[in-house]
Amino acid sequence: MLAIAGGKGGCGKTTTTLGLAAAMDAETRVVDADRDMPNLHALAGVPRDATERTAADGRVPSDPADERTPPYRHPEYNHVSVSPAPPRRDARADGGCDDPSARLRRIRAETDAAVLVDCPAGAGPDAAAPLRVCDGAVVVSSLCAPSLRDAAKTASMARTLGTPVVGAVLTRARVAPPGVSDLLGCPVLGRVPEAEPPVLEDASVRRAYENVATEIQAAEGII
Template identity: 65%
Template sequence: MLAIAGGKGGSGKTTTTLGLARAFDGRTLVVDADGDMPNLHALAAVDRRPTLAAVDGERRPERVAQGHPEDPDVSVLPAPVGRPDDTADTEGGDADLQRLLRRLRSFDEESGHRTLVDCPAGAGPDAVAPLRVVDRVLVVSPLCAAALRDAAKTAAMARTLGTPVVGAVLTRTRLRPPGVGDLLDCPVVGSVPEVRPPVLERDAVRTAYGRLATTLGEET
């Protein structure tokens, strides 16, 4: 289970989550863990419900997740909402989120498929919760000083929790300045160029995520 994390909203986490999922070979589940600002479902063009909370009890994720309309190997679980719905008694809360992600992790081990978690930004309890559960973290940041400083805090937070940081991805740039790896204390494993929307339909972006998927696959 790989977390896609970053210190600021708008850094490209959700785009990276979905772009990387579509670039990997084999079945991949993408999960939105950001209950305050959920947008993975919108980018993936799937319904807002059922959510991650629907895997509670005995329901398996493959029976709940929605298929990506353009990629049959990618399934999507939107973030839990802040009130009950018809798929769970309660939703929301950091402890609940950790419990749900742990259930997904156990299903991962059974099925062998890959799961990517689109994490909340910042350093609050909601951002910490996924980092306690996942196996690895990929940090995402645009190439600007403020965002990189926040990304460095996210990487440090993951290490404090004992979760390895596999690398960093720089968004909206083709550059990989050597000092960035030193700042984040991890290798820069990819960069994604700035393009006009729809971002994930551009060849340059697909190529960048394809290279990133190859790099991460080699490290698995």
């Protein structure tokens, strides 16, 4: 289970999560761990609200907010399944409380697929939860100074939680400036060029994610 993380919103975490999943050569599940600002479902073209599942694939969950709802199959990438973020619930009907870590552990236990987790931005408890559960992390950043600084903080947080940082992906970039690897404390796995939306349909973007996916899949025990 691999966390796709970054300190700054809009740095390209969600695009990287789906781009890497599309480039994988095996069954892959992408999971949105951002309950406050989820957008993996939108990028993947699947509904977030489980009540819409009938129109999507004919299955209706017993509870529209049930975190155990089966994932959606991506409409284009047949080997990719998508688990949208469930709604935040401070107190469940059974008296329990939201536990994003428990959800990720359950997903890891129930699937043999590679799992990529689209993490929340920032350095709060919600951002730390998936890093604590995942077996490794990839930090994502654009080349602007604030994004790089926040990515360095995210990498440091992952290591503090005992999660190794596999490497970094630089978005909207064709080169990696000197010193980026030292700043982030990890190798730069790849650079994803800027492209017009839909970004993942751009051939150069797809090639960039294919190269990164090849390196990640060579790191045994991470996904």
